[in-house]
Amino acid sequence: VNAVPPDPRRRNTRSYDAIMDATIGLLEEVGYQRLSVEAVAARAGVGKTTVYRWWPTKVRLAAEALAVRVEIGPVPSSGDLRSDVRALVEATVYAFTKSLLARALPDMATDLDDDEYARTRLVDWLGPARSGNVRLLFGAAGHSPSVGPIDAGLLLDLICGTVLYRHILGRAASDTMVEQLTALIVDGRPPRAASTGNRDGFGDIADLTAT
Amino acid sequence: VNAVPPDPRRRNTRSYDAIMDATIGLLEEVGYQRLSVEAVAARAGVGKTTVYRWWPTKVRLAAEALAVRVEIGPVPSSGDLRSDVRALVEATVYAFTKSLLARALPDMATDLDDDEYARTRLVDWLGPARSGNVRLLFGAAGHSPSVGPIDAGLLLDLICGTVLYRHILGRAASDTMVEQLTALIVDGRPPRAASTGNRDGFGDIADLTAT
Amino acid sequence: VNAVPPDPRRRNTRSYDAIMDATIGLLEEVGYQRLSVEAVAARAGVGKTTVYRWWPTKVRLAAEALAVRVEIGPVPSSGDLRSDVRALVEATVYAFTKSLLARALPDMATDLDDDEYARTRLVDWLGPARSGNVRLLFGAAGHSPSVGPIDAGLLLDLICGTVLYRHILGRAASDTMVEQLTALIVDGRPPRAASTGNRDGFGDIADLTAT
Amino acid sequence: VNAVPPDPRRRNTRSYDAIMDATIGLLEEVGYQRLSVEAVAARAGVGKTTVYRWWPTKVRLAAEALAVRVEIGPVPSSGDLRSDVRALVEATVYAFTKSLLARALPDMATDLDDDEYARTRLVDWLGPARSGNVRLLFGAAGHSPSVGPIDAGLLLDLICGTVLYRHILGRAASDTMVEQLTALIVDGRPPRAASTGNRDGFGDIADLTAT
């Protein structure tokens, strides 16, 4: 917690890059939880002081590294709404179950709680892709029978949230789920139950009748 | 990493209760991340060994404490579907933004990743409430124009996920959002945009036109 | 610190032997310092309680194990005083640098300090060998020009102490030293300096002139 | 077990002094056996890490503390050989039965076994006093009828060892013993038996006739 923040103009570019690279590398290898400032400094060939000078907390370091080193963008629009929405859902599944962000975000949650700045940094980074995707959903929903503008942002969060939540609880995303969400958004149609049950009652009508 | 797990019959009831109480207390006070086995043992008036004997990892300790000390249940059914679904969404908002679970779950995510057992413990605990709520949603969706059984489990995860995701990113849940999700589930109607914008484009059509 | 000492008649012979064997075995393998009651009990296939019941402290356990499991005796007398004394010194060197006693005794020193009973146990055990050796020295010294009885006990302790002390400080015992001590005792002749020096000035005249 | 030992020049003087003082203090109060690194760090107001950084084992910590905080020196020479030797023996009795070294050395023996460095540290520390005393004994023996240089180092170890050994076995040093050792060294005369026996046969002819 530096009372007097350092002068950004005097920042050493080489150190900055090395630290960002080291952070991304360690995030990939060990994840956010097991990421240590100590290891970042060591791998970057930099003193711990230098890291702490610019990033007072671990969460800010990780947030910035993700923002400057990981490319994310909106899914491209093909013109066909259903395909586009399906692609968006699939991209989300990837982003929240396989990508670097997927592994890092849940772990960062608590630290983000305490750090408004880092949260903003992340949200700003997600912004452009989000805007593009929101626009896509807006187009999709525009074709639905509903009248007036829709809250595409909520739809987007709905997709992300659903995928993330299932991931946390250990439920793998299935093709069925992708279709269900796509149909819900494009057609306003509630998800149909799969024809076969699975052992734990997640995503299946089976547990309704069984219980 | 006990090769031979100890015999549960020889467990000391007093210690067990004290440890569970201490864990819940500390989860409430400092959260999962800052929870330490050391502090749990100290508060419970118990040797660290005793904690480690029965719960080899922090995440199992927390998972069990939540399961045995925190009551959760399905929302009661009033007969009116819209009211019931709204109540369910509101309960979810509470559970994932204000309750003890809310504060703990995001932090536990990574550890849960590595610990199938703890994840199962949690899911089993959530099970009964989940079943009740799934049944409620099944009834709700049964009234929608769609034909055949619906995947109520997905709808439930959708609600939980959306609320949780917004919470992680620092978006407070609003009454508007509650209504939007209720309408989506009961009526199959996509969320309407709110009439006024907010500065970051979450939950508002504004950012679509502005960007 | 048993208020009511247990009834020796009911002692389980099998356990007793197993404990003694385990203690000796562990003394040989890891030494007194790293000997743990836990390990003794485990190796003996015996409850910790059983060990603590009969030997309230580690030092008593070790002292008894040495006494009942390690044979020591006086060196045999050949009739030739010089040979006998030399044999005694050599036996002492062995006892205090290579035998089990050698490894255990220095470590037990502190604990013996606090436990009069264990010390007595050890001394009683050493007694017979000691008596025989004292008698041998008495004969030896009787041939020296001094008149009257000599304090053979002191001579014996002198031999033991010198060897032990050098062992503690890491000085290996040499043949020269054996000869020197023999000559001192048999002839009352002070030790001659060796003709060559060694690097640390122990046992050599060199450091006198060099310093 | 530091692969790369830290740079001594960067050592914090205040911490160093505090640790040495704390170590000496605790050695005096509880002895080496019950000395814990934890307690040293706490008393010194220092992190445990700092202690472990510079002294990887307890025995090195104790060895250095003795070396830098406890003054030892050769006994002063008065010119009269018999007095000097008697003073030397008395000083040895003090050193090995009452001084801090006395209480610590036997306990340290095992650990010294495993740690060549610590042993060297101790021997180096004892060195100057040793040299002085060796020189004194050299003078003493020079007056004996023996021809040529004597091994004064052995004589010195003989004194130390005898006193230490009797101390370990719980035999208090007596004035008689001091005289006996003095006579042995100065006159080459074997120890005379005391006129009265004691109960355990140490230092007395009694056990010879009794056994």
Add this chain to the structure above:
DNA sequence: ACTTAACCGAGACGGTACGTCGAGTCTTTCT
């Protein structure tokens, strides 16, 4: 021969200390 009290194995318990790791701060050295 039959009680019955004590010993037995097993191992959980509250503790102390271990030696390690990393966080975040502070100091020294070098360029």
Add this chain to the structure above:
DNA sequence: AGAAAGACTCGACGTACCGTCTCGGTTAAGT
């Protein structure tokens, strides 16, 4: 003058044993 290097205090980690304490289940002494 500022960055690297890294020593510092602090706190938690997970482990090993300590010595005490229940547990049932033998086992052997003394009716």
